[in-house]
Amino acid sequence: MTIWPEVVRQEVSELHRFIEPLERFCTEIRADYPVYGETSREFFKHIGELGQKSLSYLESLPEQILRAKYPQIAASKRQKLFQLKSDWERLHEYIRPALDADTLHLPMPLISALNDRLRETPDWRSFRFTLFHAAEVNYFEVPSSIVRRAADGIASQIGGKPFPKTLGLIGIPYSQADGIFLNCSLAHEMGHFIFQEKVLALAQGKIDDALERMVSDIGKPLAYEELTLCQERIGSWTEETFCDLFAICLIGPAFSFAFSQLMTASILIESAAGQPEVFYLYGQYHPASVARFRAHQRLLEKLGWWKEIQGWASAPVEVLRLCAGAASQFKVQADLPREDLEARLLSCYDELCSWLIDFVPSRVKGHVNDVADFHDQSPIIAEYLRRAIVPSTIIVQGKIVHPRPVVLINAGYQFLLEKFSLLLENIEGEKPNSIESRSRLSARLELWLLKALEDHQLLTKGVSNHGSIT
Amino acid sequence: MGVLPNKEIKRRLELEVTEPESLVITPLLERRKMLGRLSDADSIDLRLGTFFLLPQVPPVPFTYPCKNSARQSYVRVHVPLGSYLVVPAHETVLGSTLEFIKLPSDLSGEILTKSSVARTFTVIETAPWIHPSYRGCLTLEIANASNTPLILYPGRLIAQLILMELLKTKARESKLDGTYLAPVYPEAPIFRDPVDDLGRIGVPKSQFRSPYNRPK
DSSP: OOOHHHHHHHHHHHHHHHHHHHHHHHHOOOSSSSOOOHHHHHHHHHHHHHHHHHHHHHHHHHHHHHTOSSHHHHHHHHHHHHHHHHHHHHHHHHHHHHHHOOGGGSOHHHHHHHHHHHHTSGGGTTOEEEEEEESSSSOEEEOHHHHHHHHHHHHHHHTOOOOOTTEEEEEEETTOTTOSSGGGGHHHHHHHHHIIIIIHHHHHHHHHHHHHHHHHHHSSOOOHHHHHHHHHHHHHHHHHHHHHHHHHHHHTTHHHHHHHHHHTGGGGTTOOTTOSGGGGEEOSSSOOHHHHHHHHHHHHHHHTHHHHHTTOOSHHHHHHHHHHTOOSOOEESSOOSSTTHHHHHHHHHHHHHHHHHHHHHHHSOSOTTHHHHHHHHHHHHHHHHHTTOOTTSEEETTEEEOOOHHHHHHHHHHHHHHSHHHHHHTBTTOOTTOHHHHHHHHHHHHHHHHHHHHHHHHHHHOGGGTTOOO | OEEOOHHHHHHHHTSOTTSTTOOEEESOTTHHHHHSTTSOSSOEEEEBOSEEEEEOOOSSSSOOOSTTHHHHHEEEEEOOBTBOEEEOTTOEEEEEEEEEEEOOTTEEEEEEEOHHHHTTTEEOOSSOEEOTTOEEEEEEEEEEOSSSOEEEOTTSEEEEEEEEEOTTOOOOOOOBOOTTOSOSSOOOOOOOOHHHHHHHTTOOGGGOOOTTSOOO
16 A cells, blocks of 8 residues: 555645644734724735635645546645745745734824835835834844745645735834834835835945946956956945935934944944944945944935934934944955955945935935924924823914924924923922933823824824725 | 803814913814814813723622722723724713813813703713813713613714813913823723721721621
């Protein structure tokens, strides 16, 4: 008696057993709560459909294998089974974290505000994002190719639909649901998706031109490995810088402040020149943090934000000022085969950085009045926050104004960085030097700002946009 | 103490926040209708917010109002606009107004169930008084006193806010109270432990009976 049919059935049923709960998680989402944003529901719907089709496909697969006329065909079908398993294992990584990210566990008003801002640029109107919880204290965009390749790999085998092209996936630290300040980093992650889908071809041309100039300056051709290393480094650094500048165009200096907070960049203040070294190090994927802050400052100056913020007595602004003047002490983290390559590589990056500082604001629409509105409204918003009042409706020179999200976020950040003691002093019994008080009340401040963003949606756009992730 | 007429509410809403008499109600949707000629002359309508605290079956067969009770007793849910929450017959839920309000120091307020809502045997407040200088979304203790389940749609009008001017009191700014500071969602009650509360009025710890200790 041959054991072959049993082996095949067992293999297939193991995969069935693996996919079945994933399919169930995605298709059995309740209509009431937890509540998911529109894009999360779109993600679950797609994966759920892939799951259902995969299960049906597996039902008939053993017979297809066993009835194959030639052993090669049977082997090829088994090979597909392993590929299907591998693709589902890849998707497995994102399903539970996406299920955890319901509307109670995400800063929905901020996400809506960022999406609205993105849509002001006509070319990017169709892009939308679904968020999932990440265990890391970091924000990251899942390269579209990873999920899409896995989902489309499954779809091609079982006859399913391709993964939505304009749907991006972003990971957010699971503890940050009620936050607004650190979550400004989400804008950078949105930038990665935009870069990969809309900017890469153009940027690649610029990168190639800059590298060609670099090679011609050297005077003799680079070895293949050298050239590949330069292309990879410059490509990654350009993408990261694009995302930083994109985020600043989207939400102003708040992104730079969040980045500063995330990197604990305040350590640069009072440190010796070139210290700590890690801030001056160009990594495999990221340019040196100091170089990034320098680019932030240049863009903020170009957009007019710098003159608004340069006088703030706050660590992130001091970091920007410090980094703006940094010109040397940079290092590249790589075993560069030629001594002169480091300087040339950095000079090539600087050239691309200058291009990005002109290019990015020319592509992101809708930031024209940000600085002027911030200038007029931020002192008034601070008066509201000092009194623990949600600043979604403010009175400016006798007129009712609903501040726009960019103004709210940056005025809120300014209040946190510069004027927070005013709130502490205004509350009976709070100790201004108590860390517990500061931590508790800064969490409150973030709630008031999220509420103001939520109100803004209602006050300016009506109910249809409320609570939706897109 | 006199009830504030609509015209005075409108005047105070348009004052700059630095003015001690300023009143804030935000988001005030359908502003013209709310403050216009056809609105009530002596009150302003408020809407139901989108977050709720549902009472949980407690781990013990009673509710013990102590420091930890807020964490133990509720499940927070979000019901976006357009969706609804079902409150079963004779059950309760904590909600809040969609509007954030800030009262000046010379006004008190009272929040009442809108009469049409009250006729469905829905009670939204059991502690309706709002003290001067209060700020925050108002927490609503919603009870379905009827025999049938009740559907609640966030965003619908549910309450009436009546404002009253304090006699012989001039508005002035003062420091804020840190308890329930400017909540934007319904918040669970904050208690101290009963043994500490009673200790303040001289009840010795030895005399205090905890429901967790079985009588000897």
